[in-house]
Amino acid sequence: MIRYELKIRKLVHHFSQKVSFAVQEMESGEELFECDTFDEAEHFMFKFIKNNPEYFTNQELIQYGEAYRLKRLGAGSEHYGVCELCGKTCDSTYLLTHMKRYWNFIDKKDSISHHLCKPMVFGHKSCLTNTAT
């Protein structure tokens, strides 16, 4: 089976300086998809590879990890309602945000994405910490 390698290229448009991302077939240079964000291009590329097994990418360039941010909101249930996990009132409500960490090989830096992440949760610090592991 002949296999084709795909990669994501960052495009900077000459006049507008607008940045976009294209999924490109390396051998022919054909652009299969172009969009505004790296996330979207990556999502398309993996979906395309899944449906078309003759395509692949150099996946070790992309390192995924889960990341969470826990933020103290400075008020409790009188502002934010009861804990979304245990249903009890909170003296001090925290907000848990789920993120994905990946290596952006175009910009060569560690990046954070909210794409395809779980919704935010409000509640007790202890309840949120339990779900984040």
Ligand SMILES: [Zn+2]
């Ligand atoms: Zn709770």
